[in-house]
Amino acid sequence: MSNTRQADPTISPDEVAARREDDDLFVLDVRNEDDYEEWHIENSVNIPIYDELLNDEFGGLEDSLDEIPEDKEIAVVCVAGVTSASAAEFLRERGYDAKSMDDGMNGWGRVHVTYELEAVDGVTQIVRPGTGCLSYLVYADNEGVVVDPSLYLEEYQSVADDHGVEIVAAVDTHAHADHVSGGRPFADERDVPYYLHPTDAGELDEYEAIEDGDAIAVGDRELEVMHTPGHTPGSVSLTWGDALLSGDTLFIRSVGRPDLEGSDETDVREAAAELFDSLDRLTDLPDETVVLPGHMSDEEIRPLATTLGDLVADNELVAVNDRNAFVDTIVDGLSDEPANYNQIKAINWGKEPLTDEAASLELGPNNCAAS
Structure with missing residues (x-):
C-alpha cells in the first residue's frame, strides 16, 4: 500500500478527464x-x-476498503468536493494514495477537452x-x-490563441435545451455577430438571422447553412468542405429528439416528420x-467523428426509410427530458436573463438524443 503524502490533497477534474484511460487511477464516487x-x-x-x-461517519467507507485498490492513485468524487475531501483524508490516514476531485461533479461538468481533426482541415472539436x-x-x-x-x-479563446486566429463570429445550430449557450455572451463581449435561425430566436433581437443556403465567411472559406428542422423548428446543419457539423439533428448512433418544443403528441409527430425529411436531405450528401x-453518448472514439456512409450503415434510426415508421419509432423511444430544459430554453430564447446561476442548470446527464 502506498504511503505517499501529497502536498496538495486534491486532483483537478481536468486531470481526471485526461487520465480516463489510465489504469493507475481509480475513480471512487461516494455520492448516493x-x-x-x-x-x-x-x-x-x-x-x-x-x-x-x-455526518462525519466513516463506518461505510471502512467496511468497503476491500473494494478500493491499494496500489493505485484514488480520485474521490462527490457533489462539490467537500465530503470527498473527508473521505480522501480518511483513506490517506490508512496509507492510500487518495485525493479529492476539486469541486466534485460540479467541476466535472465544466471540463472541456480539445481534439484536433486530422480528417478535416480547419476544425477543432471541443x-x-x-x-x-x-x-x-x-x-x-x-x-x-x-x-x-x-x-x-x-x-x-484559448483554442483560438493556440491556432493564432481571431474569432469573428459565434453560431448556434439551434436554440439549445440542454445547456446555456455562450453564443450571445461571446458575441457581445467581442462585438462580433451571433448567428441563429430566426425560427429559434424566441424573443431575441440581437442576432444575425441565417437561413437555408446562406454562407458565413471564415477567412477565405465559408460555412454553408442547411436548414434541418425537427429537433427544433430552427435547427441548422453546417457544411465545411467535406465535413458536416450536424448540430442536434444527426448523432453518431441516434438523432435529435423532436419533443422539446412541445410535448403534445401531435406536435411531436409533426416535428418527427420534419426530422425525417431533414435526415433524408443530409444523407444525400456524399x-x-x-x-x-x-x-455524444457513450461512444469511445475521439475525436467524435465518422463518415456519413459508415453512420448510415450503423445508425438504426437513420436506417428507417418510411416516414410513418420513423415517426412511430421516435415517439415510442423517447427518453427522459433534459433536466431544467424549460428554464434553459427560456434563457437561450431571451425570455429569462442570463445570471451567474445559469451554469448550474445544465449540470447532469445529456438527454437530447431521441433514444
Missing part, C-alpha cells in the same frame, strides 16, 4: 446511488456513503465529457468561428462526408 446512476464519470466505482460522510456537449472552432486564414459554444468562453455531431 440514485445520483450516481443518473450521472457519473465513466468507469468510476460507486460506494454510496454520501449521507454518512455528511468536448465536455461531463455533459456530452460538443462544440467547435472552425478556422481559416487567421479567422475563426465558434459553433455551439458553452458559457465558458475562455476555453474557446458518403465520405465527415459527420461532426453536437452531442
Whole structure:
C-alpha cells in the first residue's frame, strides 16, 4: 500500500478527464446511488456513503476498503468536493494514495477537452465529457468561428490563441435545451455577430438571422447553412468542405429528439416528420462526408467523428426509410427530458436573463438524443 503524502490533497477534474484511460487511477464516487446512476464519470466505482460522510461517519467507507485498490492513485468524487475531501483524508490516514476531485461533479461538468481533426482541415472539436456537449472552432486564414459554444468562453479563446486566429463570429445550430449557450455572451463581449435561425430566436433581437443556403465567411472559406428542422423548428446543419457539423439533428448512433418544443403528441409527430425529411436531405450528401455531431453518448472514439456512409450503415434510426415508421419509432423511444430544459430554453430564447446561476442548470446527464 502506498504511503505517499501529497502536498496538495486534491486532483483537478481536468486531470481526471485526461487520465480516463489510465489504469493507475481509480475513480471512487461516494455520492448516493440514485445520483450516481443518473450521472457519473465513466468507469468510476460507486460506494454510496454520501449521507454518512455528511455526518462525519466513516463506518461505510471502512467496511468497503476491500473494494478500493491499494496500489493505485484514488480520485474521490462527490457533489462539490467537500465530503470527498473527508473521505480522501480518511483513506490517506490508512496509507492510500487518495485525493479529492476539486469541486466534485460540479467541476466535472465544466471540463472541456480539445481534439484536433486530422480528417478535416480547419476544425477543432471541443468536448465536455461531463455533459456530452460538443462544440467547435472552425478556422481559416487567421479567422475563426465558434459553433455551439458553452458559457465558458475562455476555453474557446484559448483554442483560438493556440491556432493564432481571431474569432469573428459565434453560431448556434439551434436554440439549445440542454445547456446555456455562450453564443450571445461571446458575441457581445467581442462585438462580433451571433448567428441563429430566426425560427429559434424566441424573443431575441440581437442576432444575425441565417437561413437555408446562406454562407458565413471564415477567412477565405465559408460555412454553408442547411436548414434541418425537427429537433427544433430552427435547427441548422453546417457544411465545411467535406465535413458536416450536424448540430442536434444527426448523432453518431441516434438523432435529435423532436419533443422539446412541445410535448403534445401531435406536435411531436409533426416535428418527427420534419426530422425525417431533414435526415433524408443530409444523407444525400456524399458518403465520405465527415459527420461532426453536437452531442455524444457513450461512444469511445475521439475525436467524435465518422463518415456519413459508415453512420448510415450503423445508425438504426437513420436506417428507417418510411416516414410513418420513423415517426412511430421516435415517439415510442423517447427518453427522459433534459433536466431544467424549460428554464434553459427560456434563457437561450431571451425570455429569462442570463445570471451567474445559469451554469448550474445544465449540470447532469445529456438527454437530447431521441433514444
